[in-house]
Amino acid sequence: MIQALSNHSGDTTQKFTSPGRLIVFTGPSGVGKGTLMRSLLQRHPELYYSVSATTRSPRPGEVDGKDYYFIDRHKFDQMVREGEFLEWAEFAGNCYGTPRASVINQINAGQLVVLEIEVEGARQIRATFPQMLSIFILPPSLDELENRLRSRGQDSEAAIARRLLRAETEIEASDEFDIQIVNDNLDSALNAIEAALF
Ligand code: ADP
Numbered sequence: 760m761i762q763a764l765s766n767h768s769g770d771t772t773q774k775f776t777s778p779g780r781l782i783v784f785t786g787p788s789g790v791g792k793g794t795l796m797r798s799l800l801q802r803h804p805e806l807y808y809s810v811s812a813t814t815r816s817p818r819p820g821e822v823d824g825k826d827y828y829f830i831d832r833h834k835f836d837q838m839v840r841e842g843e844f845l846e847w848a849e850f851a852g853n854c855y856g857t858p859r860a861s862v863i864n865q866i867n868a869g870q871l872v873v874l875e876i877e878v879e880g881a882r883q884i885r886a887t888f889p890q891m892l893s894i895f896i897l898p899p900s901l902d903e904l905e906n907r908l909r910s911r912g913q914d915s916e917a918a919i920a921r922r923l924l925r926a927e928t929e930i931e932a933s934d935e936f937d938i939q940i941v942n943d944n945l946d947s948a949l950n951a952i953e954a955a956l957f
């Protein structure tokens with residue numbers, strides 16, 4: 760079971776006493792986290808992927824409940840107030856959050872749970888779950904990151920600019936996380952992730 764532990768400074772952390780594990784993938788937008796995650800889940804269907812909630816509008820092809828829970832700002836704020844998120848952050852003009860209950864239930868059931876979230880949220884998770892394994896995905900270069908954001912072809916110029924601006928400070932924080940993997944060749948990056956997990 761996961762238990763909340765309070766220390767004398769008032770911090771609350773969570774301690775695992777079950778075989779479940781929490782794995783957090785983070786890194787700048789456009790680096791290929793989602794692509795890597797989809798391939799990883801195909802290879803390892805036993806992994807539990809936590810579907811996040813967001814106030815962002817769906818991109819073409821995205822499915823509610825599979826890619827995200829698409830909710831409005833009013834509902835998001837209500838979920839924040841009611842403590843329904845394990846972490847949440849504002850990113851490039853929208854809000855994103857990890858639903859708490861399903862993640863805790865799956866870890867307690869012994870599952871390997873994976874989150875794919877931006878850096879601020881990953882920091883919040885680390886503060887709550889010091890035992891998590893965190894993997895930071897790096898681009899081969901900033902130019903390549905920009906190419907990928909553009910070639911994805913799903914964000915406006917303004918959204919791409921906001922993502923690139925944030926990417927530089929995110930990449931500077933990569934050392935805060937347990938493992939850094941450069942997503943240059945997709946298969947090599949996937950193999951490196953598997954080596955870290957299994
Ligand atoms: P993120 O989830 O980190 O925002 P995506 O998975 O959406 O990033 O990937 C952004 C774009 O980069 C997509 O068009 C994807 O196909 C492409 N991409 C991902 N990994 C690689 C790679 N190793 N080499 C070239 N292109 C990649």
Ligand code: 5GP
Nearest residue numbers: 788811847848850855856857875876877880
């Ligand atoms: P996108 O809009 O490209 O799908 O996601 C933008 C950023 O938000 C990505 O870096 C993605 O990893 C991150 N993100 C997705 N879900 C969550 C979440 O639940 N919490 C946080 N903090 N970030 C998330």
